[in-house]
Amino acid sequence: MDLSDSVLDHLRHTAALPDLTGTRYELEGEIGRGGMGVVYRARDRDLDRRVALKVLDAEMEGEARLIARLEHPAIVPIHETGRLPDGRAFYAMKLVAGVRLDHYLAQAPSLAERLRVIRRVGEALAYAHTTGAIHRDLKPQNVMVGEFGEVYVMDWGMDAVAGTPGFRAPETRLDRFSDIYALGALLAFVLTSPGPQALAGPSALRAIAAKAMQADPAARYPDTTALLADIERFQEGLAVGAWAEPWGHRLRRFGSRNAVLLWLLAAYAGVKFVLFFLRNL
């Protein structure tokens, strides 16, 4: 059978569309392509609401089961898992109205806001690691920021996911330390994105990212919580574990953190000096 280019393209397109016969969903359009499949916007006829429907490339319902057992405010809740008539696994999840992190950063949010997003991502990872799940492909394209500031970590990975250059740890076998590496890469990304004119980031934060991205997994943070604690210490004006701070920097940080106390001491010293001066007139 000879197929023209146009018929071939049509067949490739139509055969790829999910056949939702026998399900409660109606296809509305494609949202995007993720690590292991395609995400569509669909309408749930039974509950009359819109959902995101991820159709996996191959027989990988394990991904849906893995995500379904993760219950965290920064992980998109799964409504249902199932199998299409053509054998492909799918899962329906909350349709998130928001933008990808890389697009969100283009709006030039403040450093505090960038760190808030990183902390939310880290909390989701820390939770997932306690359940034995790992992400495997954390990157800006897999983080969504909702219109009310909510943060979601998407596209939780499977064994087959190989990670993304720039965010993938160098080790062959990915584990939770690989996720810590990716979180460090994500921190470096939010500090420098969207380009050269953006913040390079304070040295302490750059050091936190560098520690998380050590080639040797044993030299990274022992867990995600430790990384988040270092970010928190930075935000509270304390020394971070990842950085051997120079004395001059340490004094400046002490000064800015204890500004009121130093002003009071200075005022006290000033008064004492004036009194001493008046007594000796």
Add this chain to the structure above:
Amino acid sequence: MDRDTAIGGPHGHFPSTQVSLLEAAASGVPNEALERVIALYWKPVYRFIRFKFGKDNEDAKDLTQSFFASALERDFFARFDPSKASFRTYLRMAVERFAANQHAAQNRQKRGGDIEFEPLEEQAAGTTESPEQVFEREWQRQLFALALDELRAHCEASGKQLQFAIFEAYDLAGAERPSYAGLAAQHGIAETSVTNHLAWARRMLRGFVTERLRGVTSGERELREEMRRLWT
């Protein structure tokens, strides 16, 4: 340039359940694996040789036949390492090496030792596709053509000629597609039946394509990557 050959490789003698290429090679039945490979790759290889080396129809056919004969003799499957490249890339690179050597040998004979390659892209005038893209496109075309043959045979064997007729009229229409309502009136069925028949035929076609791919890939990962490339 003379017209392409109509040869598309052998049809009709494939195992109903296709084990993977490597399984077939490892179990000592490379001929069966090679049959599947030839069915899917003969035409893409032929077109690639014509396009890349500027061969005429007969020379390209001979080179294609020689390549597959040589592949059978030289442990072609045993040397395939799925960690380095997909089987499709491995095969294309092997074809390129083989055809380049043959091409050089022919030129040596003709010119008493001088090796002179024809411009590799000489036939690319008027098209923006590279020989590699032509190879990939032909591979997709052949994959779907084989799957369509299977779909047609399946419909005939299971009494689903109506489903195939609707699918053929709509999805294989070269020119303007008929409307669902027009097809429903033509066959005396409800419009919803037209969409159901189309969905069924597409689902079956996808299944046949997947099985074909499974037969010429080294495992789930390569299968998934090939499917993603195909559906993108």
